[in-house]
Amino acid sequence: MQFHSIPVTPFQQNCTLLWCEDSKRAAVVDPGGDLDKICAFVHKRGLRLEKILLTHGHLDHVGGTAALSRQLQLPIEGPHRGDQFWIEQLPMQAQMFNFPPVEVFTPDRWLAQGDIVEVGDQQLEVLHCPGHTPGHVVFFHRPSQLALVGDVLFAGSIGRTDFPQGDHDTLIRSITERLWPLGDGVRFVPGHGPMSSFGQERRTNPFVADKRFG
Template identity: 35%
Template structure:
C-alpha cells in the first residue's frame, strides 16, 4: 500500500493586490518553501515562525511587482535563503520598467536571484518531487509548480477561477498564454487543484469545462 504524501500547502492572501502566497511544508520536518513574495510579508514571516519552520528557498512564479515586493523583508527575516525564478526574468528584479513598478509610480528594485528555474526541473522536497513547468504568456518567465503527489498546481497569474492572466502588459503575449493553459495546464489530471496568484482556488476540470476564455 503506497504511503500517504506528506506535503501541505498553506495559502496567505496579502497586500493591496490581494496576492496569494504559499508556504509548502511536510507537516513533519522543519523545512519549508515559500512561493511568491508579496508585501507586506509580515503574515508569511509570522506564520513560518509560528509553525517553527525553516525556509530553504523562495520560489517566484514570476517577477511582477506584486509578487516580489516582499523580497527584502523575507530575506531579512531568513538570511541566506536563496531566491529562484526563471532565467527570462532575472533582470526584472533590478528593472522597475520590466517589473511594472515604474508604471505604478513607485519604482522598485530587489537584489539578484541566486538560483534559476527551468522547465522540467525537479525540486526534491519532503521526500516528494515538485516539478517546474514553464507557463509563459502573462510574463515570459512565468512558471507553475506542480506537486503531483497531492494533485496540486501553483500557477501564479497564468490561470484563475473563471479567468486568465492579463496579457496587455508590454512583455505579455496572449497567444502564448492561451497555449500555456491549453497545452500545458490542461494536460494535468482533471482532479488537480489550481492555486492561483489571486482569487479562489479552482480545479483543472472546472476550468476546462467553464472558463470563458480558454476551454479544452
C-alpha cells in the same frame, strides 16, 4: 505536502507557504510583501523556511523577496530567466504603484521547463508557462495533485497579456498544452482569488474551456 495561502499587498496576491509535514521544512512562494504576516504564520506553525520560490517577476509577487532573503538568509529559486527584465524594473514598478521602495535581486537559481525544486523531502515539477510574462513558471506537486500557477490561470479567467512581452496566444498554449495534460483532478492555487481545478476550468472558463476549441 501541506500548504496555506496568505493574501498580501493591496493587490491581494496569494503568497503560499508549502511545507513537508514530517520535517516542517518549508518554502514561501511569491512573497510579494506584508512579510510580517508571512513570518507570523511560519512561527505559529513551527516551520523552518529554507527557500523562496517565484512564479514570475511582477511586483505583487516578488516585492518582498530581497528583504526576506536577506533577513533569513534564504536562497531564491525562479522564475525563468525570461523575467529578468521585470526584476530589474522593480524599483520603477514600486514607484508606479505607490509601493514602498523595493530592491532588485538576482535569483540563486533560474528555472526552466522540466526542472525539479525540493521542499523538505518533497519535490515540485517546474513548468515554463509563458504568456502573462515570458519567464512565468508553474510549480506542480504530483503526489497531492496541487499546482501553484501564479497569474497564468484563475478561477473563471486567465492572466493579462497586455504587459510588455505578454502574448495571448502563447498563454493559451501554455494552459492547454502544459497544464491540461496534468489532469482534470489537479487543484490549483492562482495568484489571486479562490482555488479551482483544471477540470472545472476546462468545463466553464470562458477563455480556455474545451468547447472553445472543439
